[in-house]
Amino acid sequence: MALISVIIPAYNSMTYLPETLNSVLGQTHADFEVLIIDDGSSDHVQEWASKIADSRVKLIAQPNQGASAARNTGITHAQGKYLAFLDADDLWQPNKLEKQLQCFAENPEVGLVHTWVTMINEKSKPTGGILTSFSEGAVWEQLLERNTIACCSVMVRRDCFEQAGLFDQSLRSAEDWDMWIRIARYYPFAVIRQPLALYRMIPTSKSKNCQLVEQSLSRIIEKNFQAVPPELSHLRSRSYGYANFNLAWKALQSRDKDYKAARQFRERAIGYYPELRSTRDYLRLTLAISLMQWFGPNGYSTLLSSLGILRRLALTITNPSLAK
Template sequence: MPKVSVIIPAYNAMNYLPETVDSVLRQTFTDFEVLIIDDGSSDQIVQWVCELKDPQVKLISQENQGVSIARNTGIAHSQGEYVAFLDADDLWTPTKLEKQVICLDQNPSVGLVHTWMVLIDCKGKSSGRVMTSNAEGNAWKQLLEKNMVACSSVMVRRCCLQTVGGFEPNLNFAEDWDMWIRFSSHYPFAVIKEPLYYYRQVPNSLSKNIQVLEQALNLVIEKAFCSVTKELMYLKNHSYGYANLCLAWKALQSNCRDYNLASYYRQQAISYYPQLRYSREYMRLSVAITALQLFGTNNYSKLLELTYTLRRQILNFPNLSSINTFTIADKSTN
C-alpha cells in the first residue's frame, strides 16, 4: 500500500497536466500513487497516460460529473494512509509531500495539514506575492468566516474522510471551503508555514463563472450556519463580507476586467461587514479598481505585469523553470 494517494481531477486539462504530474513525480518523498480522474475529457489524456508508462500513475475515467464527484471517485479508489489533493494546472515543490507526511506522522491528532502559496499566470509567471494562512489547531471559527485553505496545498488522513464525508456533489465552486469547514469541526489543522506550491490562475468568462461562484458561496455559508449557536451568528455577516470581497477580485481577474461589478461586490462586502473597509485586502482591492478605471484594461494589465516583475526582482523570486528547488503561489488576489 502506498503511504500517500495523490488525487488529480482532470477535464480537458492537457495544456497543463503533464507539468503538474511531473511536479509530483519529482517529489523527494516517493511512496505515493497518483490517481488522475478523467472527468469526461475529450482531449488526449488516455493516450498520454498510456505513453507515460509510470506504474505510480493510474487513470480512472468517468462521464463528466464535475470536480467534486471526480475527487470523490479518487477518494474511493485511493489506498494511501494519507490523501493529497492537486488540481490539474497547479504545481508542487519537491519537498511538499515529504514535509506534510512528517507533520502528520508526528502529530497523530491532526486531521489536515496545508501550506502557503503564490499565484502564477497561465504562462507560469509568478506574481511574487506569498499568500499566508494561520488556520491551525481548532480552525473552525476562522473557516466559518472565510476559506483560508487552498485545495492543492492539502493533505488529510484518509480515515478522517470516513467521518467527514466527501466533497459536496452539487458544488463545483467553493466545494473545498465546504469540506474544510466540516473537517475543522472534527479535527485540528496544521499548517506548514512555507510556500510549497504554485496556483495557476487562468482567466475565464466572467458572466457564467461569477454567477455560479456567488451561488456556491451563498450555499456554503447558509449550510455552514444552519446549526451554529446564536452566540456565533454574528460571524455570518463576516462570512458574506469576505465572500463578496472574493467576488470583487474575481470580477477584476476575469477576461473582461469589470470594475463596475467589482465595485458592486466591494460595496456589498462592507454592507455586510463594515470593518472590512479598514482591512489591507479592502484597500488593495480599492487601489486595483481605481487603477483599472483610470488606465483602462490594457494599461492596467501592463501595470500589473510591471508590479509583478518588480516584486519578483525585489524578493528574488525564482522563475518557474526552477520549480525543482523552490516555488510559491497565491490563490485569490491580483
C-alpha cells in the first residue's frame, strides 16, 4: 500500500495532463499512487493512460459529475494514509511531497499541510506572482472569512475525511474552500512557506465563470455560518466582502476582462466590509480596474505581459528554480 494517494480529477484535460503527471512522477519521495479520475472526458485520456508504464498510475473512469464527485471517487479508492490533490492543469515542484511528509512527522496533530504557490501561465512560465498564506494552527475562524489555501498545494491525513465528510457534490465551484472550513473545525493546519505548487492561470477556466463562482460562494457562506456561534456572526459580512473581492478579480481575469463587473463587485465588497477600502488589495484592485478601463483588454494584457516579464526576471535573479 502506498503512503500517499495523489488524486487528479480530469475532464478533457489532455492539453496539460501529461505535464501534470510528470511533475508527480518526478517527486523525490516515490512512495505514492496516482489516481486519475476521468470525469466523462472525450479527449482520449483512457487511450493515453493505457500506455503509461508506471504501475503507480491508475485511471478510474466515471460519468461526468464535476470536480467534487471526482475527488470523492479518488478518496474512496485511495490506499494512502495521506491524500494530496492536484488539478489536471497544475504542477508540483519535485520536493513537494517530501517536505509535506516531513512536516506531518514533526507535527502529528496536524490534519492538513499546505504550501505557497507560484502562479504560471498557459505555457507553464511563472507570471511573477506567488500566492502566500500564513494559515496555520487553529484556522477555522480565519477560513470562515476567506479561503487562503490553494487546492493544488494541499496534503490531508486520510482520517480527516472520516471526521469532516467528503467534498460537497452540490457545489460546482470553490468546493475546496468548503472542505477546508469543515476540516479546520476538527484539526489544526500547517503551512510550508515555500512555493512548492504551481497554479495555472487560464482565462477560460471554470474558476473564472463569475456567475457560477458567485452562486457557490454564497452557498458556502450560508451553509457554514449556520454552525457559527453568535459571537462570531459578524464574520459573515466580512466573508461576503472577501467573496465579492474575489469575484472582482475573476471578472478582470476572465476572457471578457469585464472591468465594469469588477467595479460592481468591488463596491459590493466595500458595502459588506468597509474596512477593505484601507487594504493594499483594494488599491491593487482599483488600479487594475482603472488600467483595464484606460487601455482596454488588449492594452491591459500587453501591460500585464510586460510586468510578468519583469517579475520573472526578478524571480530568475533571486531564485532560478522558480523561473524554469
